[in-house]
Amino acid sequence: MNAFAIRGLTKRYDGFALDSVTLELPEGCILGLIGENGAGKTTTIKTALNIIKKDGGEAEIFGQKVEGDIASLKEDIGIVLGEPGLSGCLTGEEVARIMEGIFARWDNAEFRRLADELDLPLTKKYKELSQGNRMKLGIAVALSHGAKLLILDEPTNGLDPVVRDKVMEILMDFTREENHSVLISSHIVSDLEKVCDYIAFLHNGKLMLCEEKDALMEEYGVLHCKREDFEAIDPAAVVGSSDSIYGVSAVVRRDAVPEGWELSPVSLEDLFVVMVKEA
Amino acid sequence: MKGLIRKDIYMMKTYFRISWVIVLIFLVVGAVNEKASFYYIYSCMMGGILPISLLSYDEKERWLDYADTLPVSTNTIVRSKYLLGLIFSVAVSVLATISYAIGCKVSRGGDLSGVPGMAATFFCISLLPAILLMPVIFKFGVEKGRILYYILFGMLFFFAALTGFSDQFSAPALSLHPLIAVPVFVALWIGSLLFSQVMYPRRER
Known part of the structure; x- marks a missing residue:
């Protein structure tokens, strides 16, 4: 219940x-x-x-x-x-x-x-x-x-x-x-x-998502890579990204990223900030 | 309701101790003064206005918002204020009646025949603030209720001035018939209570 x-x-x-x-x-x-x-x-x-x-x-x-x-x-x-x-x-x-x-x-x-x-x-x-x-x-x-x-x-x-x-x-x-x-x-x-x-x-005033926290952590990850590598990623997999002199940092959907790419865990704060910026 | 009344009593002990002292001083002055109407009317109005002053504090200190989160209905909030007001009204009118009776014995020739009529007057006057102001304050808040409050007090002082200048308006000429006035004012008080119960939930939050 x-x-x-x-x-x-x-x-x-x-x-x-x-x-x-x-x-x-x-x-x-x-x-x-x-x-x-x-x-x-x-x-x-x-x-x-x-x-x-x-x-x-x-x-x-x-x-x-x-x-x-x-x-x-x-x-x-x-x-x-x-x-x-x-x-x-x-x-x-x-x-x-x-x-x-x-x-x-x-x-x-x-x-x-x-x-x-x-x-x-x-x-x-x-x-x-x-x-x-x-x-x-x-x-x-x-x-x-x-x-x-x-x-x-x-x-x-x-x-x-x-x-x-x-x-x-x-x-x-x-x-x-x-x-x-x-x-x-x-x-x-x-x-x-x-x-x-x-x-x-x-x-x-709009609900952007409501999910189990663990599922959310499994669903999203953070990708750090060079700009040219990032361009190879399906744009639909990217929730949001930011550029710096060290490359691109992007919050992505794990299932849409090709195997072999290393993703670090996303924090709720990063996910929220990226989602709000992209909204 | 017990908790709400208890809160108001705690607040009254802090914020309104001086009001009761003033009421007592006025009633003592009234007892030894031949033309005493002003002191009695003022004391009764002051006693009757106390629950409204408490309501003002509730609004200022955001108690009404907090009460929305507690297991008390809007009707209970309204009833607790009216009940407290009724207790104050009874208390102040009993004190005023005692003072008036003593005054009759001491400085008005010893005739006590006007006491019941004046007791009715005191009680009815003390109910007036609740009857007139509570529904307005429960619906529109203290800021808007304050306008009516000033009008009411303006009327009081106009009336008090008249009683000061003319014997026509002094006690016992102010005396009301207890068997008519008290039921009428109690009915108005109940009407005001029911009206406030309807208005309070409609207040903008």
Whole structure:
């Protein structure tokens, strides 16, 4: 079963449109939604959750159509959409007491454990926390009420590399439970490369691809060669290329490159950048 | 709803402690002042405006966006603010009534017959901000709601000025019939609540 699925999701604004996006996240997996700033990642998530009204398509969470008020469904979802909008006067302790009255399965011990693991001070007021600590607080709340699905929009924004790594570790721990799934959007591709099972590229409101990460790595490779050698390659095999004084560096489809050519593994970042440039 | 109310109480303790102190000072002044209408009206309006001020903070601090990610329905968000407003209204009108009754004993000749009517007036005035402003703010946000807020306060001060200049408008002439005024204002309050529940989901996000 899919933990999360959207089909033909469409939202139009003046000057921007989320154009019929289709995505599926199987249960127990992590799907990374990669896109540059303004690509439509937040719009995709908010429209799917019915926070903003869609113009077309549909969304499902745990097989249930997302329509109208989905307050009860949100008991099973941990959502982080950037920094949480909490009052500057609240401390982490008070936030926990508030959430205790909001989530039916709020787990205070788990919240404290996560705060401890993330080195998050619970006695400081929200207005006194750094951007990174605010994000940590949002993540700790999302993980402390027995959610089966995490939907995280740019959760590592403002975090230093050590904490980012810690957050990724926590996400991997979360998916150790068979039915736990994560949809995570980011433009920090290296974070997603570590943890995701599935990868989706979004550019200008359009979905460029959505595939298993391993299949993607097997499908594409990087070719380094001389210009004259490169010209012998079938143009259909080339996703994108760049010239330098050392020759040509190209992201290519492995199956369309003649045998014997040596290809190095492609990083998600390279693949994404090349695809966006060629789009 | 418990969590939402708890959040508002935490915020109120930080942001609006001074408002309650002002209300208490005004009610004490009202009790010892013969022409006390202004102090009572101002206190009741101030008590009634508190949930709206909390809503302004919610908008400014992006709580309303965050609440969209939590398992609370838009109806629950609206109801929690109205419930809190009702609690404040009851609290401030009880305090104003006590102050008025003490004032009657101390500085207005000891006649308590006007107390029930004035209690109704205090309660109805304290419900006014929620009745008039909440639907506008839930639909259009604080910025646009502020225009109505200024109009309402303009009316209050115009009224207060009148009560200051003319005995015609001072208590107990302001007294409302409790059995008519209270049900009418409660019905308006319920109507406003239902209207806000319809308007809030239509707010542009």
